[in-house]
Amino acid sequence: MIDDRPYAAQLDARADALATICVHAGDRPDPTTHALDVPIVLSSAFGFASADEAAGAFQGRNDAHIYGRWGNPTVEALEAKLTALEGTEQACATASGMAAISGAVLAFCSQGDHVVAPRSMYAESARLLRERLPRFGIETTFVDATEAGAYEAALRPTTRLLYLETPANPNLAVGDVAAIVRLARSRGIATLADNTFATPFAQTPHALGVDVIVHSMTKAIGGHGDAIGGCVCGSREHVARVRDLVVKGLGGVISPMTAFLVARGLRTFALRARQQCASAAVLAERLAAHPHVSAVHHPSLPGHPGHALARRQMHAYGALLSFELRAGGSGGGRAIEAGRRVLEGVRTITHAVSLGDVRSLLTHPASTTHSTMPPEARAAANISDGLLRLSVGIESTEDLWRDLQRALEA
Numbered sequence: 001m002i003d004d005r006p007y008a009a010q011l012d013a014r015a016d017a018l019a020t021i022c023v024h025a026g027d028r029p030d031p032t033t034h035a036l037d038v039p040i041v042l043s044s045a046f047g048f049a050s051a052d053e054a055a056g057a058f059q060g061r062n063d064a065h066i067y068g069r070w071g072n073p074t075v076e077a078l079e080a081k082l083t084a085l086e087g088t089e090q091a092c093a094t095a096s097g098m099a100a101i102s103g104a105v106l107a108f109c110s111q112g113d114h115v116v117a118p119r120s121m122y123a124e125s126a127r128l129l130r131e132r133l134p135r136f137g138i139e140t141t142f143v144d145a146t147e148a149g150a151y152e153a154a155l156r157p158t159t160r161l162l163y164l165e166t167p168a169n170p171n172l173a174v175g176d177v178a179a180i181v182r183l184a185r186s187r188g189i190a191t192l193a194d195n196t197f198a199t200p201f202a203q204t205p206h207a208l209g210v211d212v213i214v215h216s217m218t219k220a221i222g223g224h225g226d227a228i229g230g231c232v233c234g235s236r237e238h239v240a241r242v243r244d245l246v247v248k249g250l251g252g253v254i255s256p257m258t259a260f261l262v263a264r265g266l267r268t269f270a271l272r273a274r275q276q277c278a279s280a281a282v283l284a285e286r287l288a289a290h291p292h293v294s295a296v297h298h299p300s301l302p303g304h305p306g307h308a309l310a311r312r313q314m315h316a317y318g319a320l321l322s323f324e325l326r327a328g329g330s331g332g333g334r335a336i337e338a339g340r341r342v343l344e345g346v347r348t349i350t351h352a353v354s355l356g357d358v359r360s361l362l363t364h365p366a367s368t369t370h371s372t373m374p375p376e377a378r379a380a381a382n383i384s385d386g387l388l389r390l391s392v393g394i395e396s397t398e399d400l401w402r403d404l405q406r407a408l409e410a
Ligand SMILES: *Cc1c(COP(=O)(O)O)cnc(C)c1O
Pocket: 096, 097, 098, 099, 101, 122, 124, 125, 169, 194, 196, 197, 215, 216, 217, 218, 219, 228, 229, 230, 355
């Protein structure tokens, strides 16, 4: 879906396709106050106009609100935006990305069921599958998602879910979404994609056939680093199933206050993502030519192993990149020391976890986000001690480059 036209023109076209949706989807001007924005409705319970309406609400015959954990107008306005962005029938907002992920897996899997997931994935999601769910009889096989046939080889008669996360955290490995969807459909297995890293700007897994899409809205969807939230997008039936379990049953409900903040952030999502993707491609190219950098991982680079696949299945290459310092590799102490010097040398760029923020954020996965991963698992996922991950923000591209150059030369 990315072709030979100038990349900037393709980013403009993608932003154009989403900009109006971001601003207007879910708009419901308030009939009494004429407020343009859906108000922040903080009421935990809602009154009924009649006994009939109350009975109807409980039987699903009308959509009157009953109680905040079951539905809230501010949250529903946000969900309408998410539905439009991912192109699914419905969306359900949740308390966090992990509430969306744990709930979606539990909605599809029961005791005795099996999941296939990528070896390189968000560390807390990996812990959920590796350490927590086996206690409830749900087992996971981790595979190299870049290897053709890896998911198929891991299938068991009890496999209920194929889990995708592409591009992967933090090495930007790209998995073949359409091939995994074909496999799942031929066996009647559900597919779930964590699209947080790519964002709906750069990738629409539903258009590639994925059943359920989850996001940490804490990242690029909210975009301002001021709200924790998640969502699950998919068919009416799938989203209803997840909503019933995650939000109603397990209580992973998003606060209306947070839903408002995320919806406000989402209005500028297309513009932010365009700038972030454009800067990321420029910085990736310049870093790759820098003498102190031994490797850069970003799908925009022709030498990246996932480049061709990314062109086929993505709208843009995304705003995250990672790079390794020349002193790096798996050389332990020296690699870690070089990484620390860069982290401490940046000024415009912020040394902090998270991603997708308006601020550029730099992290050192081996000592922070992926430190709970066993060293063997980290090595198997290609996360070297000297690897730095950069989430590109909306600052001036040239300011970011000057900052990186100075930190690298320190
Ligand atoms: C941050 C993140 C999560 C978890 O989301 P929270 O909102 O922090 O619970 C899950 N997956 C990915 C890829 C993430 O970046």
